[in-house]
Amino acid sequence: MAEFLQFFFSGLTVGAIYALVALGFTLIYNASDVINFAQGEFVMLGGMTTVFLGLAGVPLPLAALVAVIATVAVGLALHRFAIEPARGASAVTLIMITIGASIFLRGAAQVVFDKRFHGLPHLFGTEPIRLGGAAILPQSLVVLVGAACVVVLLWLFIDRTLLGKAVIATAANRLAARLVGINTGRIVGLSFAVSAAIGAVAGLLVTPIALTSYDVGTLLALKGFAAAMLGGIGSALGAVVGGLLLGMFEAFSAGYVSSKYKDAVAFLVILAVLFAMPQGLLGRGRVERV
Amino acid sequence: MTFLQAKRLSISFGGVRAIDDVSLAVEPGLVFSIIGPNGAGKTTLFNVFSGLYVPHQGRVRFAGEDITGMSPHRLARRGLSRTFQNLQIFFRMTAVENVMVGRHRHEATGILSELLHLPAVARQNRRTREAARAALGRVGLKTEAERPAGSLPYGALKRLEIARALASEPMVLLLDEPAAGCNPVETQELEGVIRSIVKDGVTVVLVEHDMRLVMNISDRIHVLANGRTLAEGSAAEIRSNPAVVEAYLGVHGAHEAARAHG
């Protein structure tokens, strides 16, 4: 039982991070049909920038804030210089562009930062909390609460503000949105900015536990994408559900089956979803007209 | 003896009955036209015939065989070919290459012999190219053979698609609005092409809005409205059918139709 709880909580924790990455994917995909492979780099930038600013003497809260802003700037630049010029290109071309961006950002991080692993201090110390025989790090709870806050804030933004409505409109039908006066280019840019912010926050939350380095982005992006597919690409709720489920699958299979193949779980999930139910758990199916 | 037959076909998309209990029978060697207002289900019917959609109810028979739900390429192997309302041209290939693809049904393929480009493959390539040129000639596009399809004007592309379908030597040819976007001269030429196709013994099923063409060329007309059969008969019968006139032809259309035969 203690073992089960242990896996449950570690699965939930890492799942919350996958959920945030998946949420970022979904936001951009809904606004522009682009699968942004650089999503993982946003997470990496959030953590690494904070670490290095901290090493340079900047107080951590300020470093974190600057890191998030810097990541948002990168997200906007990505949209402005790599996505906008290629508007109308095929889905595969756009994926390749974001893959190129992700490789570029990874290479830049290698040069600007370094190739080692780095951590951040835990927010509430490293003394584990005992729950039913399982030992849970306080930072795990920080991750869960933090992720929940992000989701709620995002929901409030989308549901309660005019700008949020504009995002939904753009996601539903870009042409119609433009016809009613919405600047869809800016909305897509906004979606990149918000995704970058979400990614950076995720990086901040998880770096104390999982450490960060210049190349954590790739695997995170792939797993975040697997989560988004599992939940149903295009569904924000699906992204969250998918992320948490994927985290659980990973933790439980690592614990009960084989920890060697932990990383393979996400890819098996991708393949299973694509073959069995491409629209995911909560996604909508599509009708094609000839 | 019916050649192509639909029995009580129905198909729905997201709650809308695109085709509702439609039956029709096409005799061999004739021109059978399907007309009706936009959204009546004409192209949907074609998509069912050519295997792109599977009907929810009903059967389709072709040359005595039940072909309901058969995949498009297997139907094509049985001699059923079609053109598309929204043009499905291979834009990156030249005109003659487009038509050469139409010969695929009659070509022998084998990955090993093709990788090695055995003499048989080279000979077949030559024969295919000649047949493709001949088909281009029939629709008046012989001079455009080497031009990239993407550079051809709309009217030429419509004819190219017909040439491509002809190259497969079909028994039944489904033409989906071949005259759409064509001027009267082009439509006249198209009529000539269709007549020559029928003379070769091909059965033609036509979906069209151009009433003059339809009335001139059709042996039998089937009228669809809202996914249901409204009427069926000869050109003269359909022209004078009050329900058809009201639902589709309108006063102007009826005049057009009358002028066609007068």
Place this chain on the structure above:
Amino acid sequence: MRALVTHRLAALAPVAAIIVALPAFFPSAYYYRVAALVLIFALAAVGLNLLMGFAGQVSLGHAGFLGIGGYVVAIGPTYFALPSWLCIVGGAVVSGVVAFVVGRPILRLKGHYLAVATLGFGVLVAIVLTNEAAWTGGPDGMSVPRLVLFEWRVRGSDTWYWVAGASFLVGAVLALNLIDSPTGRALRAIHDSEIASSVLAIDVARKKLTVFVVSAVYASVAGSYLALFNGHVTPDIAGFLRSIELVAMVVLGGMGSIAGSLVGAAVIVVLPQTLTALHDYEHMVLGLLLMVFMIFLRRGVVPSLAALAGRPA
């Protein structure tokens, strides 16, 4: 004369000439080595070009087949005392079978779903190669016994240059042959309109599977060559970055241009070598190249140049 010039193999004559003449300019064995690597990767790129450039599909996991070819030629001789040349063939067979089995479900997908599924496949191969250390030597890889043909030890950068050059030319000829055939036309048709293709009696699923298997075999042979040339193989050979490099070669050189595969391979392989001082910037440059080409020069180098000259590539 015109027939000779427009013959489907005409584009290869200058390429063959360059391959033969180039070594005259090599100051040292190092140049042979780099050139041999270019030719080996170009072979893989030709296969991928058939899949992506002609048939219009996408594979972001093609390095998985490089890995299969590379490891079969390491494991066969090491654990089963099989001759290396047989393992090159064996690797190709294994890759072909894997492609056949995996391709059937995967190729039903389209667009970004297909891209991600192939990506998943490639990464899974890399993970298996990393984890099954008993067979593969784990993350550090394993050494590969040298190729021996009829008592002739195939070693040395110069020897491999000629082996790779000849293999690339053979591979290019086979590919050009395939393009000028019913299957080749069917693949190009599928690229432009799957619906029209199916209505013209083309079994779209089967054709896609065929080209997928062919491209897997090309990659497998290239992977075997890589392993035999280096004398060593690691799981990186099947990694995500390697798959992206392969795609970059095809895209840069020109989708749908066989000669372009050589150009693309040359750029991607030579670049890190010229940047040895700037070794750390390797990834930045690769990423930048990929982005620039996909945004502005989607057709790639060779077709763009050919368009300028007014001729088809």
